[in-house]
Each structure stands twice: as structure tokens, then as C-alpha cells.
Amino acid sequence: MNNNPDSSPIERRLWFKALSKDELKEGQVKTVYINYHTLCMTHFDAKYGALDNRCPHQGASLGDGTIKNGLLRCPHHGMEFCPIEGNHSEHAESVESYPVEMRSDGIYVSLPVIPPPSKISLRSDHQTHLRQNRPSS
Numbered sequence: 696m697n698n699n700p701d702s703s704p705i706e707r708r709l710w711f712k713a714l715s716k717d718e719l720k721e722g723q724v725k726t727v728y729i730n731y732h733t734l735c736m737t738h739f740d741a742k743y744g745a746l747d748n749r750c751p752h753q754g755a756s757l758g759d760g761t762i763k764n765g766l767l768r769c770p771h772h773g774m775e776f777c778p779i780e781g782n783h784s785e786h787a788e789s790v791e792s793y794p795v796e797m798r799s800d801g802i803y804v805s806l807p808v809i810p811p812p813s814k815i816s817l818r819s820d821h822q823t824h825l826r827q828n829r830p831s832s
């Protein structure tokens with residue numbers, strides 16, 4: 696039993712279907728939205744990759760990139776990453792990658808579960824916004 700009050704809770708993960716079978720052709724890249732995550736799905740060398748869609752350089756959408764010479768190329772400034780692992784041997788920055796499974800009906804990705812924003816916190820944010828932007832008399 697862990698009695699450390701500073702330890703973080705165990706991350707809950709689930710498998711989500713990201714692509715139908717044959718949806719992403721060899722050598723192609725696609726942006727996919729799943730359960731509050733935005734992923735860059737890749738298909739290269741008969742394998743699939745699920746990467747965070749944000750380029751670590753300045754946040755461009757890697758799902759708008761291309762695979763050339765075996766590397767995923769960011770459409771904004773051209774940084775390159777492994778299309779499956781998200782790393783590169785020539786620079787320290789890497790893209791987070793998620794576990795992928797090829798199943799009979801499609802490609803699945805294991806992702807941390809992000810709970811939807813609660814109505815209470817949205818209401819609270821809205822009330823704060825109204826208070827801060829109240830017209831002065």
C-alpha cells in the first residue's frame with residue numbers, strides 16, 4: 696500500500712478505435728480526434744504510429760505533415776521525427792507516442808482517460824467571467 700500523500704493517482708487508460716481497417720494508406724498521415732486527445736496517426740513500413748499532434752517546436756499540427764525518406768516532417772518548419780516512435784536521433788525534442796494495436800476491425804490506441812469538463816466548473820468559470828466583465832456604474 697502506498698501511503699505517500701504526494702504520490703499521483705494511477706493513470707487510467709482505455710483503448711480507443713482510431714482508424715478503420717484500410718482507412719490510412721501506407722506512407723500517409725492523418726489527424727484524429729479521440730476523447731479530448733488530438734493525434735497524428737501514421738502508417739509507415741506496415742506499422743501504425745499514434746503521436747501527439749502538437750509539434751514540440753512550436754505546436755504545428757503534425758497530422759498535416761508528410762512522411763518522406765522514412766521520417767514524419769512537420770509542415771511548419773520541417774523538423775523530422777520517427778513516424779512510429781516520435782523521436783529523432785539528431786535532436787532532443789520528441790513527440791509523445793501512444794501504444795497501438797492492429798485488430799481485425801481497425802487500429803486501436805491506448806490513451807489516458809481525460810474526464811469531460813464538469814458543468815459545475817464551467818458554471819463557475821462563467822460566473823467569474825461575468826463578475827470580471829460587469830459594466831461599471
Ligand code: FES
Binds near residue numbers: 755769773
Ligand atoms: S512547429 Fe514544427 S518544426 Fe516548427
